[in-house]
Amino acid sequence: MTLNAPKEITPNANKINILAAKTAPKEITQSQGMLPLGIEANGEFGEIGMGVLSDGTPYLNQRGLAVLCGVENAHIGTISSQWNEDPVKPRIQKIKGILSQAGLAAASAHVEIVHAGKANYCYPAEVCLAILEYYAFDAGVNVQDQARHNFRLLAGSKLREMIYSQVGYDPTGAKRFDKWHERIALNFQSAPKGYFHVFNEAHTIIYELIAAGAPIGEKMVVDISIGQHWGKFWADNAMDGTYGARAKYPHKYPDSHPQAKSNPQESWCYPLAALGEYRAWLQDIYIEGGKFSGYLKAKVAKGELQPSVAQLAIGALAPALIAHHS
Template sequence: MSSDGSKEISLKANKINVLSSNSGSKEISTIQGVLDLGIEKDAEFGEIGMGVLSDGTPYLNQRGLAALCGVQNAHIGTISAQWNEIDEKPRIKAIKSILAKAGYTAPAAHIEINHGGRVHYCYPAEICLAVLEYYAFDAGANCQPEARDNFRLLAGSKLREMIYSQVGYDPSGKNNKKFDKWHERIALNYQSAPKGYFHVFNEAHTVIYELIQAGADIGEKFVVDISIGQHWSKYWTDNNLSEQYGERRKYPHHYPDSHPQAKSNPQESWCYPLAALGAYREWLQDYYIEGGKFSSYLKNKVKNGDIAPSVAQLAIAALAHGQIAGPTVQGKIAGPNHS
């Protein structure tokens, strides 16, 4: 049991909070080559690698499934190798029987996906549950206590929802417009600072992008650039940076009509001399992100229920060791790629 009262997956190294979920499809995709699948999102938490395929199928990688079951990675590989043998082994027969009772069939235990220059062995969530149940209750002397504990936590559709949550994937598709509110603010403010000055909102684009990609609902209740601006302003005054770079000045910042802040538009906000832009970016990386202020901000958001713990974990992982790019640089900071 974690400090906040939520149950946890039974692993010695790292724990993952388990969430409730909705039930999923009864179909499991075929192997790569029949369907041109790719990996939509993937991440790794301790021993558990997981992700979502381009058709929405949640999966664990081979090491992740082995860790949940409390067995060696080779045992899971053997299940894949023996899946379609004519002389069906008792273990395979038992796992397929469990799968059939849940209303699923699969031509292979895993799906092979070429991603990031490597082959990934992706075990769909329903296959994982069948294997997990086997090692929990049906493997005789080879039953594993870790498998039993994890199956009790992840039975039904909880594993599917846990994977979606951890990698920041929305199966409902409601986040297809996840960038809209941020784009509304950009459209109103991208040229609002006077010539020779920059403002924090435009410079916070990398942080905001990573939060959105991790699953945060960036909108009227989640304005991370306010936090960044307040800390940078204090750092500016505490270190008398105006003596080195020149005086800062106020500029009008506007919020979209969808934000309650729009009622008091325009908002006066600080902008800073362009000569200080390099110092700001170093401060953002070294002090705000890696110095713990960003983490504290996200912890408060988690505590208040504004974001899921996985969103905070993913955003921090993506930014903690990245290099903050300027506003003309396209693309995102690349996160770790795990098979």
């Protein structure tokens, strides 16, 4: 497949907003650090599969890279299988040399990620460009006109930008707080005087989740989980008798949330006298007592949250839990 312009292989993509991309590491490895990688966003565009890993690395799948290079899929698979052979094959040596000129090294040609029950062979954009350049100019009798044409279109940062654009990934991270801010704007003064509500008191947890890369929005409303557990704790301990009766207030969801269809929704608010008790409960019981990690694990099991994001959030809010399970 020959590209006339990047947009020709990349029709409209679904919008997915997540954390900003990290600067390319000096060494591209399967682990990319201590946390397991997942796939944050992906899609098939014509014959080309692409996506973004949970650390912000854009990639092409094996078939997509083969199409850009104008070669059979098996040729790309052979590059992967020969990547660490000793002695180094001339082709691999040349591709690694191209990477080295860019100040990069790769422990393997691809990263294998299991996503939605299927193994995905993800070739980081920098590796893709090195292989594409090889087939464009350095493959001898195997040089491909398609590879040369596509390399000219996608060299430099253009491949990264194309992947980000087509799978709806925002590398600046500018929009990741939008849905949370929409809820704040609707609810920051909604509790009556003398009361607090869980949403406004959950900001630290919500911020850490967004910073870790969690897609806070209509499918991930952590303050509902907090509110349910705190409400049960309140009732089980007859805290109306200690602090006074809790009350209901109208909570609203933004139009971007399906919950908005039933606005306004009645939600509990609690006497300010109980605020210290609530904050101690939040830290000691909800976060460190395992309820928070249980909530995140359930989201991971449903495929709504990457394991690495859950681990980052727990590490920020309850580092003792990471140490305990390591």
